[in-house]
Amino acid sequence: MMQIGHQIVSIELFAQPTAEQPAYQPVLLWDETGATLVDTGNVGQFDQVQKAVSEAGLTLNDIKRVILTHQDIDHIGNVSRLLEANPGIEIWAHEDDIPVITGQEPLIKVTPERLAQMPEAAREAIQNVLDERSSISISRVLHDGDQLELHGGIQVIHTPGHTPGHICLYLPKEKLLLAADELTIHEGELQGPVPGFTPNMAQAIESMGKLADLPLDGVFCYHGGLYDKSPNERIREIIQSHR
Template identity: 30%
Template structure:
């Protein structure tokens, strides 16, 4: 996609590494096998000696946050994360309706998978500007979780959209109801994302298509949602 952007694949979910003049920032931290996948991906790109200076989260679901505390301890990286998911970083989940199923599964999974609670060094709110990778702006996209947040790079017209949708060619879809803490807000967040000046989007659950193709798929899904 970009010479200063690296996709790291782990079972069920991808995460990304952003590189600028001061080092590397992880955008989410992956799920099972993330450390091994990260080391391999960095070595293949020739970044294995670059310092990891930060970890930036899109939201607090376990498949994005499982490795955060351990990686931060190993690398000395700061942690920045959406404020409204604060309880999730401490291992607490507020679940209503169908999302109680996912909340129960996460409650079981945290101790089994070795999740370590953490408190971010910086809280992220809607509209916050981050001075990394040429400039990123936090875009609150609630629904999947209370604090679910994307990061928009205006200079590249690119949105890291977290779990706003999953992009797998003809099997692209929005997250199922059991995974959405506030499903009534999903449509609002989709509209908010697509109102940005976009050339591409990068979801965490996705195949190897280019960012422009992921955006095309998101627009098709949004059109179906409206009945267009």
């Protein structure tokens, strides 16, 4: 767990027990309205999520809402388990990814062919999560430019490309961007989204233009953690490198 702002921590989730670096980093923040979890980790990581929430001094019952930045399995992987533990949790997501999150449409990256190549145990676990999506109901539909009355104000920024409904969250009070998968960190340097998992890279880079002029002290990436070395300058460099 890492403190990234006032009453804002990252939840470090490890793909393997022996891993030295976290593979996924949801964000937990809380204020007088209760706790908000941004993304939920990958399939099979519920126990890690629960432990991290406890280490932050909270319980799953303190979580009032989950904001899903997009549809990918490593972000929605524990939604159903969280709802089992606390049925009162609200699920918020962008309108363009809701049909996938709620099971009306297939995930764009977890194809039957890809599932078939997985080990049986992993395939069954993922299939269970896919099947459980139909029980997920969305409490709030998010749109580009929405201002969320949480944590001093949070701005929703629609950044399609990695998925159609991918969003980033900007916290102006902290000058902090929760970039989800729009930005990543590789070997200590801020990068764009991973090309192999980004169906429309050109659109993702275009979306990045919305981020370049935000007043930023830090960018927090779901894959890689916190980047605070002149993030605006680096974002502009990434955009320029794709022209």
